[in-house]
Amino acid sequence: MAIINAFGNIRLYVFLLSWFLVSAVCVWGRPATFLQDFQISWSESHIKQIDQGRAIQLILDKNSGCGFASKSKYMFGRVSMKIKLIPGDSAGTMNSDTDTVRDELDFEFLGNRSGQPYTVQTNIYAHGKGDREQRVNLWFDPSADFHTYTIMWNHHHIVFYVDDFPIRVYKNNEAKGIAYPKMQAMGVYSTLWEADNWATRGGLEKIDWSKAPFYAYYKDFDIEGCPSPGPANCASNQSNWWEGATYQALNAMEARRYRWVRLNHMIYDYCQDKPRYTVIPPECLAGI
Numbered sequence: 305m306a307i308i309n310a311f312g313n314i315r316l317y318v319f320l321l322s323w324f325l326v327s328a329v330c331v332w333g334r335p336a337t338f339l340q341d342f343q344i345s346w347s348e349s350h351i352k353q354i355d356q357g358r359a360i361q362l363i364l365d366k367n368s369g370c371g372f373a374s375k376s377k378y379m380f381g382r383v384s385m386k387i388k389l390i391p392g393d394s395a396g397t398m399n400s401d402t403d404t405v406r407d408e409l410d411f412e413f414l415g416n417r418s419g420q421p422y423t424v425q426t427n428i429y430a431h432g433k434g435d436r437e438q439r440v441n442l443w444f445d446p447s448a449d450f451h452t453y454t455i456m457w458n459h460h461h462i463v464f465y466v467d468d469f470p471i472r473v474y475k476n477n478e479a480k481g482i483a484y485p486k487m488q489a490m491g492v493y494s495t496l497w498e499a500d501n502w503a504t505r506g507g508l509e510k511i512d513w514s515k516a517p518f519y520a521y522y523k524d525f526d527i528e529g530c531p532s533p534g535p536a537n538c539a540s541n542q543s544n545w546w547e548g549a550t551y552q553a554l555n556a557m558e559a560r561r562y563r564w565v566r567l568n569h570m571i572y573d574y575c576q577d578k579p580r581y582t583v584i585p586p587e588c589l590a591g592i
Contacts, residue, residue: 359523371495381529384454391447407485489532
């Protein structure tokens with residue numbers, strides 16, 4: 305199971321599960337390796353650098369999981385990583401990290417039983433309020449090869465992508481009184497840890513430690529945004545490429561892919577959970 309927090313005031317899950325390679329380029333345009341832009345946050349012995357730091361391996365065993373974080377925080381922009389998930393029976397494993405009052409954008413990989421689909425959960429915290437979970441079953445085996453997981457965050461909307469397929473859109477509806485994360489810079493955080501008390505099928509599936517150690521791989525880390533601390537006017541600069549007209553709404557192809565994902569692969573949407581929310585959350589009525 306893995307969680308990717310990308311962009312969050314105090315923490316972001318691996319944005320998200322992780323996310324660097326030689327071709328990775330930061331906002332200032334230099335090639336990135338793991339140690340240039342990230343640091344290990346816990347259990348250094350369980351993170352191995354590969355290919356001279358262009359990729360990393362995360363390890364989970366009975367002794368420990370592990371985690372890493374970006375050295376800088378950012379205001380708006382795009383973050384992406386290529387991740388290869390834990391193969392086979394990975395029920396109860398995951399990646400993540402959080403804190404108190406926060407803005408936060410999460411990718412969470414909830415593990416699976418062999419032969420069953422892998423589930424990705426996304427969540428959004430705005431001004432300290434979360435509980436906005438959506439879950440999608442991936443339409444491919446994410447442990448067979450690397451796939452790209454991306455979060456786009458600008459003044460207009462937040463979009464979660466799996467490869468080139470948008471799986472979630474959260475629009476800026478501040479004009480309608482709905483909170484939108486834009487006041488705090490966010491970092492990139494990723495962890496791999498035991499979560500079999502709630503992750504796979506709500507905690508029904510437990511970790512099979514006979515399959516341990518579990519490995520997840522990350523490469524091609526790409527963060528483009530306004531570093532904080534940095535130029536005070538960067539975050540409000542409408543000429544930043546991620547604020548351009550092309551990125552203010554889904555294009556026609558993305559819109560078709562988005563509908564396809566939601567019609568065929570979405571298995572949970574908090575907006576439709578009437579037992580949990582007797583009053584529909586306002587952002588669900590305003591348009592996600």
